[in-house]
Amino acid sequence: xxxxxxxxxxxxxxxxxxxxxxxxxxxxxxxxxxxxxxxxxxxxxxxxxxxxxxxxxxxxxxxxxxxxxxxxxxxxxxxxxxxxxxxxxxxxxxxxxxxxxxxxxxxxxxxxxxxxxxxxxxxxxxxxxxxxxxxxxxxxxxxxxxxxxxxxxxxxxxxxxx
Amino acid sequence: xxxxxxxxxxxxxxxxxxxxxxxxxxxxxxxxxxxxxxxxxxxxxxxxxxxxxxxxxxxxxxxxxxxxxxxxxxxxxxxxxxxxxxxxxxxxxxxxxxxxxxxxxxxxxxxxxxxxxxxxxxxxxxxxxxxxxxxxxxxxxxxxxxxxxxxxxxxxxxxxxxxxxxxxxxxxxxxxxxxxxxxxxxxxxxxxxxxxxxxxxxxxxxxxxxxxxxxxxxxxxxxxxxxxxxxxxxxxxxxxxxxxxxxxxxxxxxxxxxxxxxxxxxxxxxxxxxxxxxxxxxxxxxxxxxxxxxxxxxxxxxxxxxxxxxxxxxxxxxxxxxxxxxxxxxxxxxxxxxxxxxxxxxxxxxxxxxxxxxxxxxxxxxxxxxxxxxxxxxxxxxxxxxxxxxxxxxxxxxxxxxxxxxxxxxxxxxxxxxxxxxxxxxxxxxxxxxxxxxxxxxxxxxxxxxxxxxxxxxxxxxxxxxxxxxxxxxxxxxxxx
Numbered sequence: 001x002x003x004x005x006x007x008x009x010x011x012x013x014x015x016x017x018x019x020x021x022x023x024x025x026x027x028x029x030x031x032x033x034x035x036x037x038x039x040x041x042x043x044x045x046x047x048x049x050x051x052x053x054x055x056x057x058x059x060x061x062x063x064x065x066x067x068x069x070x071x072x073x074x075x076x077x078x079x080x081x082x083x084x085x086x087x088x089x090x091x092x093x094x095x096x097x098x099x100x101x102x103x104x105x106x107x108x109x110x111x112x113x114x115x116x117x118x119x120x121x122x123x124x125x126x127x128x129x130x131x132x133x134x135x136x137x138x139x140x141x142x143x144x145x146x147x148x149x150x151x152x153x154x155x156x157x158x159x160x161x162x
Numbered sequence: 163x164x165x166x167x168x169x170x171x172x173x174x175x176x177x178x179x180x181x182x183x184x185x186x187x188x189x190x191x192x193x194x195x196x197x198x199x200x201x202x203x204x205x206x207x208x209x210x211x212x213x214x215x216x217x218x219x220x221x222x223x224x225x226x227x228x229x230x231x232x233x234x235x236x237x238x239x240x241x242x243x244x245x246x247x248x249x250x251x252x253x254x255x256x257x258x259x260x261x262x263x264x265x266x267x268x269x270x271x272x273x274x275x276x277x278x279x280x281x282x283x284x285x286x287x288x289x290x291x292x293x294x295x296x297x298x299x300x301x302x303x304x305x306x307x308x309x310x311x312x313x314x315x316x317x318x319x320x321x322x323x324x325x326x327x328x329x330x331x332x333x334x335x336x337x338x339x340x341x342x343x344x345x346x347x348x349x350x351x352x353x354x355x356x357x358x359x360x361x362x363x364x365x366x367x368x369x370x371x372x373x374x375x376x377x378x379x380x381x382x383x384x385x386x387x388x389x390x391x392x393x394x395x396x397x398x399x400x401x402x403x404x405x406x407x408x409x410x411x412x413x414x415x416x417x418x419x420x421x422x423x424x425x426x427x428x429x430x431x432x433x434x435x436x437x438x439x440x441x442x443x444x445x446x447x448x449x450x451x452x453x454x455x456x457x458x459x460x461x462x463x464x465x466x467x468x469x470x471x472x473x474x475x476x477x478x479x480x481x482x483x484x485x486x487x488x489x490x491x492x493x494x495x496x497x498x499x500x501x502x503x504x505x506x507x508x509x510x511x512x513x514x515x516x517x518x519x520x521x522x523x524x525x526x527x528x529x530x531x532x533x534x535x536x537x538x539x540x541x542x543x544x545x546x547x548x549x550x551x552x553x554x555x556x557x558x559x560x561x562x563x564x565x566x567x568x569x570x571x572x573x574x575x576x577x578x579x580x581x582x583x584x585x586x587x588x589x590x591x592x593x594x595x596x597x598x599x600x601x602x603x604x605x606x607x608x609x610x611x612x613x614x615x616x617x618x619x620x621x622x623x624x625x626x627x628x629x630x631x632x633x634x635x636x637x638x639x640x641x642x643x
Contacts (some may be wrong), residue, residue, distance in 0.1 A: 046342070061315075061341045068330035083300030 007051040010036060014055065026056040030066050034073055037125050043074040073124055079114045079121040083107070084138040087124040090131035099135055100124065102149040106156055121159070143153075175227035182222035185235070192235050193244065193273050195251070196311035198221035199322055200429045204312050208247045209273065213237045226395035230359040232608060233591055240526055241277070248278040254289040255333060255361070258304045264362030266375040270309065289334045290572060297340050298329070298347040300434065301356065301364055308338050314355035322521075324349035330633040338363070350516045350523065353437040357420055357430070366437070369418040377403040378417055382444060383563045384605045385419075385436040386484055386529035386598060390522050391607035392432045393422040396439065396599065398618050414619050416440035416599065424613075435515065446582040446597065448594040449624050455587030460594075467576045467591040470634050471500065472626060474556035480506040481538060482527035482561025482578075486603025487612065490537050492629040493560075496636035501558065503538040508563040518554075523609060524550070533606035560628070578628065594625040601627055 006072050014033055021028055033056070037048050044067060053060040067073050085091075085100045104110060114121040130136045133145035137152055139159075144152065164175050168185050175184035182192050186199070195207035203223050210222040215232035219239060223512065234240060259265040291305035314340070315327045326346025330339045339348040355364050380395035397418045399405070404413045419439045423430035451463035458466075470478065479501035481493060493503075509527040511517050518525040557569055558576045566585040569575055577589035586592045600621040606612050621627060 050343070059319070059341075060343055061318075061325050061328035064339075064341055065328045065330060069332045090524070 007037070007048055007055075010040060011055065023139040024128075027062055029056055029060050030058060030063055031070075033114070034066060034070075038073060041045065043077050046075070078123075080119045082123070082138075082140050083156070084122045084123045084125040085111075086128050086134070086136045086138075088127040088131075090127075091135040096135040099147060099149055099152065103137075103152060103156070106153050120156075136138070163231040164227050166227045166229075168233045169235055174240055175526050179227050180223055181212060181227050181231070181233055182499040184227045185222065185233075190235065192222045193277065194223060195273075195309060196313060197633045198316075198358055199314045200431075201313060201358070204316065207309070207311055209244060209251070211240055211243045211247065213240050219243055245278050245280075246591075248273055249283060251309050252278070252282065252430070253284055254306065255309065256288065258307075259362075260369075261305075262307065262362035263365050263370060263375070264307075264359075268362055269360035271341060276292060279603065286547070291337065295339075296367075296373055297338075297364070297624075298352060300347075300353060300367055300437075302370065303338060303369050304363050304365065307361050309337055309361055313360065313362060314329040314338065314364060316351065317347065317355055317358050318352075319356070322351040322431065324351070327355070341532050342386070350433050350435075350519070350619065351431060351521070353434050354421070354431045355575050364586045366418060368438070368440075373399065373417050374453070376399040376608045380420070380422075381599075381616050381618040382422060383618075384529060385432060385439060386605070387435040387439070387442070387527065388523040389432070389526035389528065389531060389608040390428075391529050391605045391611070391613055392428075392436055392522065393424045393426070393613055394432060394436055394439070395420045395620055407414060416443060416618070425596050426611075428522060430572060431522065433516070435523075442459060443597055443599055447597070447624060447625075448582045448586060448592070450578050450591040451626075452512070452587060452589070452622070454590060460626060463591055464631065464634050465594050467593060468516070468573055468637075470556060470576060470591060471558075471612060471635060476552040476554045477501045477556045477558065478554040479503045480564060482506060482508050483526075483531040483534050484508045484561050484598075485530060486598075486601070486615075487533050487606060488603045489532065489628040489632075490534055492632045496632040497558075498538075502554075504540055505534040506559070506563060507531070508561045510563070526608065527609070529605045532608050532610065536606075578626075578631070580625070593631065595631070596627050597624050600625075601629075603629075 012035060017029060017032055033052055034044055034118065037044050049063050050149060055062055067075060083103060085096055085103065087096055103122060107115065107122055108120040109115055109120060111122055111124050125138065126135050128138060128143065130143060130145060135146045135147050137147040165172055166175055166184060168190055171190040173184060182194060182197060185192050192210045192212065194210040194368055196204040206220055208221055209625060211219050212222045213219055213234040239422055251270065255270065258517050259271060265271060286478050293304050293306060295303040295305060298305045310329060318324050318327045324345045326341055326349050328339060328341060330337050346352055353366065357367050367638060377399055378397045379400045380397050383394050384398045385392045385394045396416050397420065398416055399413050416439060419437050421430045421432040438492060450457050451460045452458060453463060477500055481490060485503045485506055501636045507528060511527055516523050534596060554573050556574050560578045562579060562581055564577065566575065566588050574590045576591045577586055578595050580588060580595040580597045598615060599618040602616045604612050
């Protein structure tokens, strides 16, 4: 594994991004920069907030607002396997609530929690844009469509052995 | 200058004015929550809805006034939409007016009575949120009462520029919060959010639960905290609601201070020091006249002071930069010719206080140094020697900040002060004075703007009013100097 990247190591990418926006639109860069930071180390560190505010010269509050508004952005690390269950209308109608309960008891985790060994995080999420194949479960960003409880449980067992 | 018609009344709107601004300038108040005359347009509360002929419903805060526009602020369609918007605003608002400090001056309460009045149409449980969140050590936030109008957030972005507040999360989980870096706690103007809040969400921790607003009355005043001299209202108990039980001091207490909007270009804002004037005024008072530290009746002390003035030759006066224009003029008229007069700096910046900034706060922490310097233009070190070269044999020190150690050998001292100080006992004559809240007068600020203040309370009988005192000291002069 390579050494974890630092904020400074991402600045060249941010600079490239910045050139795609007209001057004075620094606040529009908050979101792509936060996505890139999360992609780099799984979540957004508190120190990244101050660093990004300084880099973009935007008030810190704007970054905190964006971070809390978007459920996809995280301020805490997640486990090795991040299991997310969509809880919006289509998935709920197609049994997402039961699915979430089964996953919760299978993993011994309440939604939002990470297992003590750091292997699993269980979350709910908002619409994944795949209502036609509801319910959808996301595992480390990979879609599992038309998810059924037994199938997802088998997959979890596979991950537990992995 | 576009002419628009509001509810059948033709009004001339200034160029660039929105409908809500034009209407307001002509005395027509369109209901609003998120709009504030000194902040940017958010357009989120939708309560200022109006009907425009040929265009339908629109929000007056974001609608430029254009020539010939026919605006209706109370048509059936407007009334219905406004009622619906109020219903939405109240969806998660608690009905705890009975224990809310804002009750009685709450816009939401007023609008509900005026424009809705109906019980909630929703059977859903209201969203529960934090009732007591400390935004800073000065301000407590009730998230259930917050209607997310964002006025306070815009205040920190546009006026105080601390960027210390934001609305986190989304939907009915949205929460007003301070940033993690403590910017709001450091904002020297933070308490203005108490006034811009249209509901009881932001509350002062210093006046929390101290009084219902309808027991209080405002008295016009001027903040003495610095040379800006901001116009303020001092709120204290109405005489008809005076407390006969409990501590009688509560009847003479300043419960809160709010800015008084006199249309000045700086806007309707004051700094936090101005909010804390109660603590400044209510410091331990000097209430007893003294001769060499021995308590005497006030008139005995006044006679003794007059005798001292008569019997001395080289007299120096240090006048107070906290004195009103009237008091300074009274001193000049009565005693000005007999004293070489210097202006004293009564207050200096306190440790931790904001010294000066590019908004309101001035480095001179006295309200009337401008008027005092205009009346008494002598410069130089007062204690070393009078301009005649003779060391002074009498020093009259008026106000706080007098250092008795600087007194020349053999000189007598008359000290006039409103607040208690151990040095007073060392003065040959000490005469206690009234404070700003016990008299009326004017201050002249550093820009030359003269502002008036009125008395909140009667002066205690054992202290003198400076304006009358100087006349008495001059009359007491039995032997011409």
